[in-house]
Amino acid sequence: MTVYDLWKNLPKDEIARRRQAGRDRWQRRWREGTGRDASQRKQSYKEHQKAQALLDDANQMQNPKAQRIRRDSLTVGTLLDRHVAAKADRAPKTLEADRHHAQGVRNHFGDRLVSTIDTTEIEIWSQRNDVARSSRKKQLEILRAAIKRGIRDTLVDRDPTDGIVVSLGHKELPHWSSAELIAVIGAAASDREKALLSVLGLMGLRSGEARTLLVGDLARGHLSVKNSGGETDTTKTRASRRVLPVPKAVLPLLEYQVGGRLQTDWMFPSPRTPGQPIGKSYVSDAVTRAVARANQDRRQPVERINVHGLRHTFAAIALSEAGADLLSVSRAMGHARPSITLDQYGHLAPAGLAPLMAKMDALTDGVL
Known part of the structure; x- marks a missing residue:
């Protein structure tokens, strides 16, 4: 052989x-x-x-000799192939992103033997300026995951990515306060748009998730999120498939949209194209109309933000005003990992240990 x-x-x-x-x-x-x-x-x-x-x-x-040879001949490209193949059951968009980021690693290290790459070389590569920080972070993460899989399979002896971090830096994402959000929702041009803006800003749905909701997704005061609107019948990730309790203020708005329609009807049907859900431009126009109407009676106008900004608004309000914990917010938003929520919104969470100790005091009050 x-x-x-x-x-x-x-x-x-x-x-x-x-x-x-x-x-x-x-x-x-x-x-x-x-x-x-x-x-x-x-x-x-x-x-x-x-x-x-x-x-x-x-x-x-x-x-044993052949096994030693194959360890010495192991390339980064082979590690990436094995890792991506093992994740083949992921959602299509996630798998596509994995392959894209793996290719970014392959372009630089693909034919290199794993045993010849050191930590400093990877660190220098991870800090290059010709690629966005977010992409560099993703590429480093998939390289690290592939190497750790190799270690687990006894193909690799050590992890040269250990200790390397790509900092995204803090970039404040545009969002509204709860007062501004309520003012915009209240000024929506129709009941349909009021319900639409509510699920975006008060429940944290992505635009595609909201646009592709079905009447049957609302049941017993809960909303099932099943579709990302990305020309597939699934969400962005497995974690994005979720069932959310509907806030009391939002539930009547959705129930009115449901009416007596069929379970398979779109929650927000297109006003122009029968049998189709509202499109991306409709959501953007709804935000524009609502902001313009809200600013008619305000001394300090509400700044127009993009549609995805309503999702950021949900996270900001949940963490900085409602005092929610990061894990709950991560689940509500359908993030694949809590670390994503932490990276983007961790600075909005209540700072310090005082709130935690105050809760501990409340639990033990009069007991000890």
Whole structure:
């Protein structure tokens, strides 16, 4: 059983052509059975998958030497392939994002042997200025995840990304106060738009999630969020599929929208296209109309923010005014991980330990 380099002794221009075309480079060959009459089998691999070929070879042979060779030949590209393949059951958009960020890592480190990369080199790469901080952070995260998977599978000895952090820096996201939000909702041009702005600003739904709500998604005072509006029948991530208790002020607005319609009807049907939900522009126009109407009677006008700003408004009000905890806000917003909520909105959470100790005092008052 052997792993062959199919490009061996080829001219440089031919190698470049095959690399550009994504042709297989490595081929594992073995015989099923013993003797010359045993049938020969072959399996080919892409250029960056030599380590996977050696891994398959080692697993089949149970050869310690081959296992050592495949560890020494492991590339970053192979680690990324294994990690992304193991996450294949994720939501389509999440999987697409994983592949995109993995490609960003592959462009720089793909053909490099994992054993030749050190922490300083990765840190320098993670701090480059030609890529946005958020993208650099995502690329570092998927590289770290792939390496940790390699460590778990005993393919990698250490994690060279340990201790490296890409700081996003604090960038205040535009949002309203609760008073401004209530004023805008109250000035909505119709009952439909009032209900729409309420689920965006008071429940934290994404625009696509709100636009694709069905009548049947409202049941027993709860709202089921099932669709992201991204031309799929699922949400952005698994965590985005959630059931939210509807605030008492919002429930009558949604019940009025439901009326006696079929469960499969859109909660917010398009006024122009029968059988379709409202579009992105409708939501943006609804915000513009409501802000303009609210500012007619205000000395200090409400600043116009974009539609996604209503989602930020929900988080800001929940954390800074309602005193909610980050985990609850993360679940309400359908974030894949609480760390996302912490990165974006952690500075709005109640500061210091005084509020926590005050609650502990209230629990033990008169008991000790």
